[in-house]
Amino acid sequence: MQFKDYYEILGLEQGAGDAEIKSAYRRLARKYHPDVSKEAGAEDKFKAVNEAYEALRDPQKRAAYDRLRSRGYRPGDDVQAPPGGFGGGGAYGSPDLDEIFAGGGAAGGFSDFFEGLFGQNRRAAGGFNTGRAAPPRGDTRAKLAVPLEAVYQGSSVRINVNGKTLDVRVPKGIREGQVIRLGGQGERGDLLLEVEYAAHPHFEVDGRNVIHILAVAPWEAALGATISVPTLGGSVELKIPPNSEAGRKLRLRGRGLPGDPPGDQIVELEVLAPRAHNATQIDAYVRLREAFGDDWRRA
Structure with missing residues (x-):
């Protein structure tokens, strides 16, 4: 059996906290999900990320894995289990x-x-x-x-x-x-x-609630907009209030997982600045800079 470095797969150090593990998993699962990724070998990478997360998210599994990893194994090394298994006095x-x-x-x-x-x-x-x-x-x-x-x-x-x-x-x-x-x-x-x-490429689960990260442009966040967002039951139109900031959470009631009561879908806004690809777009950013000035952070 060949050793797998689950920390390396997720791009983490061994002392990473639970939040770091979850964040790395969410980012890589989106990147390599077969439904959205066009990269070569995406499906195998997606499976590897899932496996690494499954091993490290559970404290008992992570402790057993860390004990094995502490023996100096590197990816691809042949692994031999000692008598009694890897758990060491209780599997x-x-x-x-x-x-x-x-x-x-x-x-x-x-x-x-x-x-x-x-x-x-x-x-x-x-x-x-x-x-x-x-x-x-x-x-x-x-x-x-x-x-x-x-x-x-x-x-x-x-x-x-x-x-x-x-x-x-x-x-x-x-x-x-x-x-x-x-x-x-x-x-x-x-x-x-x-x-x-x-x-899932679009959702993560918190109890019966599902969480969706929605990318919005700066002008959509500032001026407000109506945007089509995916839900497990199909797309719906979501109204973004004016002057919304990154991290703002909007709730779609009853759009989470079924239950009594059913969960909600939480839409978290992520404000992204599109790249400027031509002179018109560059000029638009220049005019934004002139309109807001260098003191916009303090404002």
């Missing part, structure tokens, strides 16, 4: 999870390195041993990354697991951490799929 374990329903199902998509470090103790001899007992009745646990649109609408997700293609029914408004049980679909018993929300 990483998942909390008990509520079971939602039995249906047809899906699975993770993380690398062998990730599964070896954090996965179930279900690999054949010669693989990583996490030192963790098998789940009751031989059940197998896996992650199920669910698109936010499926959570919003309640729909099926098609995946490949154990050599079979299955359609997983996703209940409307299902929460992260809840589990879908797939009877008889595991390696030795049932397959228990722990739900997590897949990274």
Whole structure:
């Protein structure tokens, strides 16, 4: 198994805080999301960013990974697990999870390195041993990354697991951490799929609220504007009040994830100055500078 440097993937130092990890993940997930990126290898980079975030956002996983990384491994180095696994006196374990329903199902998509470090103790001899007992009745646990649109609408997700293609029914408004049980679909018993929300190019989730960063031009922020913004239920027209500043948050009630009550969509404004590409645009910026002067910051 080859070592992966999750900090390097996210462009972070090992001592990075939770906010830095989340910010780096959000930026890179947007950059490499297959629906928006035209870069070569974007899909592989997107998967790597997701995996790195999954490893570092959880304190227990991050601590286990940091212990391994402290041994001086570099990306591509072969990794051998010591007796008892990487955890060192007690392996990483998942909390008990509520079971939602039995249906047809899906699975993770993380690398062998990730599964070896954090996965179930279900690999054949010669693989990583996490030192963790098998789940009751031989059940197998896996992650199920669910698109936010499926959570919003309640729909099926098609995946490949154990050599079979299955359609997983996703209940409307299902929460992260809840589990879908797939009877008889595991390696030795049932397959228990722990739900997590897949990274999205336009939204991130805070409880049942969804957050969208909306880029606006300086004149739109200063003068006000009506702008079409995406929501999980389709685009809507949003009125930007005059004299809005960067970081201002506008609320679209009921446009978040379903629930009782449903969440809202929070639109956070990001004021961006377009690049000047011709003489007319350069002249417009010159006139703005003359109109506001050098003291605009104090104003």
